Amino acid sequence: xxxxxxxxxxxxxxxxxxxxVIRGDGEQWQHVASGVIRSTSGDFHxxxxxxxxAAADLFIDFEPDEMAIESxxxxxxxxxxxxxxxxxxxxxxxxxxxxxxxxxxxxxxxKLAVTGRGSAEKSEVQHMVKLLLKAAPARLPxxxxxxxxxxxxxAHSRGARSAIGRxxx
Amino acid sequence: xxxxxxxxxxxxxxxxxxxxVIRGDGEQWQHVASGVIRSTSGDFHxxxxxxxxAAADLFIDFEPDEMAIESxxxxxxxxxxxxxxxxxxxxxxxxxxxxxxxxxxxxxxxKLAVTGRGSAEKSEVQHMVKLLLKAAPARLPxxxxxxxxxxxxxAHSRGARSAIGRxxx
Numbered sequence: 001x002x003x004x005x006x007x008x009x010x011x012x013x014x015x016x017x018x019x020x021v022i023r024g025d026g027e028q029w030q031h032v033a034s035g036v037i038r039s040t041s042g043d044f045h046x047x048x049x050x051x052x053x054a055a056a057d058l059f060i061d062f063e064p065d066e067m068a069i070e071s072x073x074x075x076x077x078x079x080x081x082x083x084x085x086x087x088x089x090x091x092x093x094x095x096x097x098x099x100x101x102x103x104x105x106x107x108x109x110x111k112l113a114v115t116g117r118g119s120a121e122k123s124e125v126q127h128m129v130k131l132l133l134k135a136a137p138a139r140l141p142x143x144x145x146x147x148x149x150x151x152x153x154x155a156h157s158r159g160a161r162s163a164i165g166r167x168x169x
Numbered sequence: 170x171x172x173x174x175x176x177x178x179x180x181x182x183x184x185x186x187x188x189x190v191i192r193g194d195g196e197q198w199q200h201v202a203s204g205v206i207r208s209t210s211g212d213f214h215x216x217x218x219x220x221x222x223a224a225a226d227l228f229i230d231f232e233p234d235e236m237a238i239e240s241x242x243x244x245x246x247x248x249x250x251x252x253x254x255x256x257x258x259x260x261x262x263x264x265x266x267x268x269x270x271x272x273x274x275x276x277x278x279x280k281l282a283v284t285g286r287g288s289a290e291k292s293e294v295q296h297m298v299k300l301l302l303k304a305a306p307a308r309l310p311x312x313x314x315x316x317x318x319x320x321x322x323x324a325h326s327r328g329a330r331s332a333i334g335r336x337x338x
Contacts, residue, residue, distance in 0.1 A: 045261060045271045048258055048261055048262065049261075049265050052262045052265055053265070072251055077247060078246060078247050078250035079250070080247075081247035081248070081250040081251040081254065082241055082250040082251070082253060082254035083254060084251065084254065085250065085251035085252060085253065085254030085255040085258070086254040086255060086257060086258035086261075087258070088255060088258075089217055089254070089255035089256070089257075089258035089259050089262070090258050090261075090262050092214060092217055092218075092255075092259075093217065093221045093258070093259050093262040093263070094262070096218050096221055096222070102214050
């Protein structure tokens with residue numbers, strides 16, 4: 001097992017769930033793995049099962065210390081909110097067997113943390129994710145770079161909290 | 170282990186999740202257990218964790234062959250749909266470690282199956298659940314009787330399918 005803190009970022013969706021695993025010492029963060037869980041076939045139960053099983057594999061493979069997940073932006077209609085809520089829950093339920101803490105960040109806070117602009121486009125987020133992370137792959141699906149951005153947002157936020165902790169100690 | 174089919178009915182909610190376990194031979198159905206999972210304390214993650222853990226205990230304790238769950242009635246706003254979707258998913262994810270099949274029924278179909286009237290009140294549903302099930306307790310919380318009604322609706326529906334299967338064989 002490598003040193004440092006391991007953070008899993010997740011961008012859940014009922015059909016495509018982006019994930020990104022980063023590891024770092026609080027200053028430098030490195031890309032470990034990223035990708036997209038595809039849950040596009042079968043009925044809704046089969047799709048939830050696919051998300052839950054793939055998320056459980058991420059916890060087993062990478063043993064993340066902390067998970068960061070996008071908090072929900074409730075502009076969608078009730079039917080899509082129901083599906084999104086279920087997909088998020090399938091990921092969270094996979095974490096409950098492990099000691100991983102869960103942290104939520106609003107979409108705007110994530111974009112602001114990695115690009116300096118709360119209304120940044122996905123392509124800008126992807127560009128900054130590649131610049132900020134050591135060993136980032138040249139090709140990244142947008143769902144995966146969004147998930148890495150969530151992980152980086154949490155990395156910065158926990159770093160700031162820790163600096164405040166040190167300053168006030 | 171008793172003979173017959175064991176059905177778990179679940180009426181999920183983000184704060185109160187009713188459950189009811191029935192067992193039968195396809196004709197007569199008996200009350201095995203029922204109750205309410207309360208997830209009213211802590212943040213949303215803690216509540217999901219409580220639902221998921223309590224649902225997992227039901228699968229371990231009763232080894233239901235089939236699970237019946239209320240399909241969602243999307244009249245709620247997006248924010249409550251998100252929470253309800255998550256609660257339903259926490260129950261479903263608990264089932265994935267077992268060989269339990271999942272069946273969904275609309276609220277109207279459930280009421281129709283147990284009372285003969287799709288717009289029946291919860292108290293009518295409760296009354297009929299007590300009449301239809303052997304060994305039903307005299308006191309039942311409404312969330313628990315709703316869950317038992319879901320299990321009974323599935324019991325009747327699977328019985329009808331099986332009769333059609335026999336007739337056309």
